Amino acid sequence: MEVKKVGVLGCGLMGAGIAQTSAMAGFETTVREVSEELLQKGFAAIEKSLERFADKGTITAEQQKQARDRLFGTTSFDDLSDCDIIIEAIIENLDEKQKTYRQLDSLCKPETIFASNTSSLSITQMMSPTSAERQKRFIGMHFFNPVPIMKLVEVVRTILTDANVYEDAISFAQKLGKVPVRAGDKTGFIVNRLLVPYLLDSIRALEEGVGSIVDIDNAMKLGCGYPMGPLTLGDFVGLDTTYYIAEIMFNEFREKRFAPPTLLKRMVMAGLYGRKSGRGFYDYTKDAKDPTPMNLV
Numbered sequence: 013m014e015v016k017k018v019g020v021l022g023c024g025l026m027g028a029g030i031a032q033t034s035a036m037a038g039f040e041t042t043v044r045e046v047s048e049e050l051l052q053k054g055f056a057a058i059e060k061s062l063e064r065f066a067d068k069g070t071i072t073a074e075q076q077k078q079a080r081d082r083l084f085g086t087t088s089f090d091d092l093s094d095c096d097i098i099i100e101a102i103i104e105n106l107d108e109k110q111k112t113y114r115q116l117d118s119l120c121k122p123e124t125i126f127a128s129n130t131s132s133l134s135i136t137q138m139m140s141p142t143s144a145e146r147q148k149r150f151i152g153m154h155f156f157n158p159v160p161i162m163k164l165v166e167v168v169r170t171i172l173t174d175a176n177v178y179e180d181a182i183s184f185a186q187k188l189g190k191v192p193v194r195a196g197d198k199t200g201f202i203v204n205r206l207l208v209p210y211l212l213d214s215i216r217a218l219e220e221g222v223g224s225i226v227d228i229d230n231a232m233k234l235g236c237g238y239p240m241g242p243l244t245l246g247d248f249v250g251l252d253t254t255y256y257i258a259e260i261m262f263n264e265f266r267e268k269r270f271a272p273p274t275l276l277k278r279m280v281m282a283g284l285y286g287r288k289s290g291r292g293f294y295d296y297t298k299d300a301k302d303p304t305p306m307n308l309v
């Protein structure tokens with residue numbers, strides 16, 4: 013099946029990035045949010061990112077306009093009924109996702125592919141309220157932040173995914189300009205299975221006084237060529253998100269390497285979520301481009 017019309021659920025950080033990527037790749041894209049206010053916020057982020065691409069000359073003014081013209085915002089599920097694929101990027105809450113999928117299952121065409129951008133929930137558990145036919149057309153498509161820049165998409169199959177649907181999803185990811193990797197429905201897929209223990213270990217290293225925030229970050233940046241140090245990356249991903257993913261992975265695997273360190277838990281309790289809240293391992297409130305390391309231990 014050829015994907016022509018794309019639906020995106022959620023216009024937060026990931027949803028907005030996915031919708032923008034889809035529109036930039038030439039797909040008519042409808043993005044649904046729960047309120048006009050959240051929709052406007054997401055569209056403002058898309059506009060800013062498109063501007064950045066246009067300023068750099070990565071896209072022309074005409075391409076910028078075309079991408080804008082292919083994007084539609086809505087607060088109604090009904091507007092997604094004729095989409096060929098729906099990519100869901102709503103809150104990481106199983107109940108909310110299942111409720112949404114149950115509603116969409118009866119509304120969408122029988123051939124519509126349902127794809128979740130979940131980073132750590134089970135695709136199999138998520139699809140359980142949908143019909144047996146839809147379950148064959150249910151996959152994961154896990155994008156990475158910032159979505160318009162990061163090339164990877166993990167395309168996740170369950171034991172019930174139809175082989176042709178899976179190949180359609182792989183080729184759709186390529187048409188989005190991404191590089192798909194194939195992954196099974198195991199918690200964390202490939203990237204978070206490897207990334208989460210690394211991020212948590214960097215926090216444990218800080219707790220144990222192995223190095224300072226800046227030195228831990230510089231060590232991995234300059235010693236291993238990573239674009240960001242692990243503590244900067246934690247702030248970038250969101251420490252609340254990192255904590256939440258770690259909890260899910262720890263519950264699944266019961267392995268210490270996925271257990272959130274005490275410092276991470278305390279930071280989340282204190283509202284230090286990273287960039288999004290202004291403070292995390294660094295304080296971004298005075299100069300977001302040159303943040304100051306926090307005094308945490």
Ligand code: 3HC
Pocket residue numbers: 060061062064065068131155156157158159160161162204239240245249
């Ligand atoms: N829209 C458009 N352009 C953007 C952008 C956006 N949202 N974000 C960055 N850019 C562009 C910049 O304009 C710049 O363009 P140029 O190369 O043409 O000058 C380029 O990207 C690089 O940006 P910056 O110069 O501002 O900064 P960096 O060189 O540090 O790059 C970065 C920023 C691309 C975010 C880089 O630091 C990076 O790759 N960091 C690692 C990100 C990462 O690991 N993401 C995955 C997180 S894990 C995840 O998402 C999974 C989840 O489940 C947890």
